[in-house]
Every structure is written in C-alpha cells, then in structure tokens.
Amino acid sequence: MLFLQFIFQLTISSVTVVLCWYPDYEVPGGQSYHGVHNGMEYAKSFENEWTVQVDGGEEVAQLIAVELGYVYGGPVIGFPNTYSFIRYEHSKQRRAPSSHTEALTNDRRVKWAEQLFTKSREKRYTVPDPDATIKRMKRVEVFDNINNATDGREKRDIKGNNKPLFNDELWSHEWYLQDTRTMANLPRLDLNVLPVYAMGYNGHGVRLSILDDGIEHNHTDLRENYDPEISWDCNDRDSDPTPRYEQPMRNSHGTRCAGEIAMTANNRKCGVGVAWGAKVGGIRMLDGRITDRIEGEAIAYACDKVDIYSASWGPYDNGRTVEGPGRLATEAFKRCVTEGRGGKGAIYVWANGNGGGNHDNCNCDGYSSSIYTISIGSASQ
Structure with missing residues (x-):
C-alpha cells in the first residue's frame, strides 16, 4: 500500500479553477472522430504505416491488406480488432498524409483507418x-x-x-x-x-511501470525488484526493454526513473527507492520514431496487472506547443483508468514539464493535464 497525496489547484482572486484536457472526440468504437491538437500540425513526417480497425477479426484484416496492396503488420497490442498495415514502397512524406487512407476507409469492412505520423517527444529532467x-x-x-x-x-x-x-x-x-x-x-x-x-509500508505488493526509453533491468540495484511480466519493448516489439547505450547517457532516463522508485534497500549500493519494496517494470518506447501506435501500446500494456504507471516525458515545453494524445493513446487512457487494475483503474502519474523558463503552461500539454492522469511537479535542493 502506498500513501499518495496530490493537491492540484489554480487559485485566481479566491476562485479555484480546475483545468484539465478533455478530448472532444470519441475513442475507437464511437461513431465520430473530430480533430484535436493530436500533434499532426507539428508532424515532421507521415509514416508508411496505418492503424486500421476491422470488423471480422484478423483473417479479414489480412485479406484486406492483401487486396489493397499493404503488408499486414500484425495486431496492435492491447487493442481488439485493430491492426497495423504497412506500404514499404510508400515513401515517408513531410507535409501531408497519403491518399491511401481513403481507400481503406471506403472499404465497408473497415471501421476506421489512420496513417501514422511522427510525434516529437522530450524527456523531462x-x-x-x-x-x-x-x-x-x-x-x-x-x-x-x-x-x-x-x-x-x-x-x-x-x-x-x-x-x-x-x-x-x-x-x-x-x-x-x-x-x-x-x-x-x-x-x-x-x-x-x-x-x-x-x-x-514500503510499496510491497505494488507493481509499477516506467514508460520511457527502457530500463537496465540487470542493474545490481534494480534486478531484485524487476518485474518482467509488465515489461515490453514497443520500439523493437519484443519482451526486453533494455535501452541502447550506443551514445552514453542518451537512454539512461528510464533507468534513473525506475531507480528513484524501486532501488533495492540495504545492499550497500547507491541509494534507496522511495517504494523500495515495490516491483518495477519498464516499457521502452522513446528510443525511436514515436507514433500514436507506440504511445497507445505503451500506455495500455499490462494495465490489468500494473497498479501505477510513471511517465516523465511529453510534447515540447517551449511555450509554443499545444498537443495531446492521439486516438489510440486516448483509448488506452480511458480503458485502463476505468477497467485496469482489477477494475479499480490503473493510475497514471505524469511529469508536468520543465517549461517555466519558456513561459510554457502545462495545461497546453494534453498528457499532464488529462482527466486520466495525475500531474506532478518537483522541487530541487
């Protein structure tokens, strides 16, 4: 059991105003999808991958992919009847989505289809x-x-x-x-x-997942508390979230976050995690191109088992960016908060950013200001 207390309020002339990000579209399964600030206006490139929701299951999805000239990329993990379609011959475009999407949405077996685009994300430290x-x-x-x-x-x-x-x-x-x-x-x-x-109380019995650039799970101060069942590599689509260390310090952020939470106590090494009795897993999802599929799979992964997710990243904190989660990420939040953790709802703790020096406002970040997350700040010594 963990005692967590968060107080978030903005007081203006004795009036308390609660600000949160509420998407104005229905998530997959609904009848409509209205555009929001999902990052498309900041996209550096549109990918040669589409996410497609299909009536009829995987065999029908495979058939549609062949008929329309796509390579079937497999199910989107954690999303029923949702699949990845790829056109390898289709070059990545900088400015506009492809017309191929219309061919997919015109197929009566397809509920919706979206071409993925690259999202810019920065780690918050x-x-x-x-x-x-x-x-x-x-x-x-x-x-x-x-x-x-x-x-x-x-x-x-x-x-x-x-x-x-x-x-x-x-x-x-x-x-x-x-x-x-x-x-x-x-x-x-x-x-x-x-x-x-x-x-x-020391976190015993609590399972936490770090959504980041991976965690060094064989680290001597983490390996005893590492939980492989709630860990995944969304970038390479395998079960090992070990980060790449081709460039020193580049992918150490997730390991640091995991250590702050669950470093082993009384082993005469380094320090002690705040919840040193908890189990920690890692989702590697920031080490490569980031799309709505990557974010959606990361946010939803093992939400029937994970108690608390921790994320210390988001859109640029430059005072000029207004962006929130896309279709799959939004569905992942809504479903896991309402159905995860054995019906009690998974908890998402989100860093609210380091943009104060840029006159940035965390309410422009649709992740930290989401109704589905608990946004936190920090103080340094």
Missing part, C-alpha cells in the same frame, strides 16, 4: 551535474557542524533505533526522503516517508 552529489555531501557536512542551528537536520528514524535506517552508501544524502536541509531556516522539501516506513 534537468541538465545533469556530475558533481552534484559531492557538492550536496559537502553542504550537508558543513551544516552538521553548525552547533547553534535551532532546527537542524532531523533524522526521524524508527523509534528506538538510533542506527541509520539503511546501509546504502548514499542513503543519508537522499534529501527528498529525509530532511537534509543545509540551512535551518529553509523549508522542508522531503516527502515525509520515514513515518510511513515505520508503519510497515
């Missing part, structure tokens, strides 16, 4: 500082020596135990899990989880 941990350690050491600090660093360990709670080498410097302020007059920024640990 600060520019890394290799010396940040050392700098923080030095600040903490200095603060520990201030004898006249009135409200210094409070350990808040379990009652009756004066020893450190964990033996992990960086545990005492995880400022977001315990009070490590460097000045006594600074506000507390930690999550106040030590009392929760004292009650016996």
Whole structure:
C-alpha cells in the first residue's frame, strides 16, 4: 500500500479553477472522430504505416491488406480488432498524409483507418551535474557542524533505533526522503516517508511501470525488484526493454526513473527507492520514431496487472506547443483508468514539464493535464 497525496489547484482572486484536457472526440468504437491538437500540425513526417480497425477479426484484416496492396503488420497490442498495415514502397512524406487512407476507409469492412505520423517527444529532467552529489555531501557536512542551528537536520528514524535506517552508501544524502536541509531556516522539501516506513509500508505488493526509453533491468540495484511480466519493448516489439547505450547517457532516463522508485534497500549500493519494496517494470518506447501506435501500446500494456504507471516525458515545453494524445493513446487512457487494475483503474502519474523558463503552461500539454492522469511537479535542493 502506498500513501499518495496530490493537491492540484489554480487559485485566481479566491476562485479555484480546475483545468484539465478533455478530448472532444470519441475513442475507437464511437461513431465520430473530430480533430484535436493530436500533434499532426507539428508532424515532421507521415509514416508508411496505418492503424486500421476491422470488423471480422484478423483473417479479414489480412485479406484486406492483401487486396489493397499493404503488408499486414500484425495486431496492435492491447487493442481488439485493430491492426497495423504497412506500404514499404510508400515513401515517408513531410507535409501531408497519403491518399491511401481513403481507400481503406471506403472499404465497408473497415471501421476506421489512420496513417501514422511522427510525434516529437522530450524527456523531462534537468541538465545533469556530475558533481552534484559531492557538492550536496559537502553542504550537508558543513551544516552538521553548525552547533547553534535551532532546527537542524532531523533524522526521524524508527523509534528506538538510533542506527541509520539503511546501509546504502548514499542513503543519508537522499534529501527528498529525509530532511537534509543545509540551512535551518529553509523549508522542508522531503516527502515525509520515514513515518510511513515505520508503519510497515514500503510499496510491497505494488507493481509499477516506467514508460520511457527502457530500463537496465540487470542493474545490481534494480534486478531484485524487476518485474518482467509488465515489461515490453514497443520500439523493437519484443519482451526486453533494455535501452541502447550506443551514445552514453542518451537512454539512461528510464533507468534513473525506475531507480528513484524501486532501488533495492540495504545492499550497500547507491541509494534507496522511495517504494523500495515495490516491483518495477519498464516499457521502452522513446528510443525511436514515436507514433500514436507506440504511445497507445505503451500506455495500455499490462494495465490489468500494473497498479501505477510513471511517465516523465511529453510534447515540447517551449511555450509554443499545444498537443495531446492521439486516438489510440486516448483509448488506452480511458480503458485502463476505468477497467485496469482489477477494475479499480490503473493510475497514471505524469511529469508536468520543465517549461517555466519558456513561459510554457502545462495545461497546453494534453498528457499532464488529462482527466486520466495525475500531474506532478518537483522541487530541487
């Protein structure tokens, strides 16, 4: 069991306004689909792949593909009666969708068809500082020596135990899990989880999935908590979400996110995850061309088993982009929030972005402001 508390409100002249993204179209299975800011206006190219919903099942889909000159690409994972059609001879176009879509939609066996286009996505994290941990350690050491600090660093360990709670080498410097302020007059920024640990709650029994560029599941601080049953590679369409490390640091974001949540405790390595008793899986979906099919499959994957999804990415936070999820991603959100997690509904936690310096507004991000997600921000030391 995890205790999560999120308060989101925008107060203007004593009036509280709740803002959320509500798509103005019906998801697949409905009768209409009205255009929204689904990213098409920002598309860099239209793909040679179509998603097609067919009445009659897979054999009918295969027959339609052959008749109309497509290569059958298989079912779209997690979406009944929805399939991938590919035209390898069709070149990717920069400016406009193909006329081939009309031939598909004119077929009476086809409920709807869409040509996929490339979506631009950015991972949400600060520019890394290799010396940040050392700098923080030095600040903490200095603060520990201030004898006249009135409200210094409070350990808040379990009652009756004066020893450190964990033996992990960086545990005492995880400022977001315990009070490590460097000045006594600074506000507390930690999550106040030590009392929760004292009650016996550490995430045990909870399954989380990281939607990102993959996770290094054989990492010595993650492998004990890795859950292969809820992991998938949407980019290569296989069961191994290991990231590509052809360029150093390029695909480490998902592993970092997984570690913050579920790093193993008491193994004398690195730090401790905030829910160190939980199981974590990974969905590799940001390491390649990103389309609505990729996003839809990622958001919906194993939502009958996953309790909480975590996503720290989205459209550009440049103050000029207004974009939300497409058809499949929207259906995935709606279905999994209402039917997932054994009928209780899956939980989607979404980073609201780093665009403040660009005068960006997270309400223009249809993922973090969706009625189906819990949007969170963060504070740094």
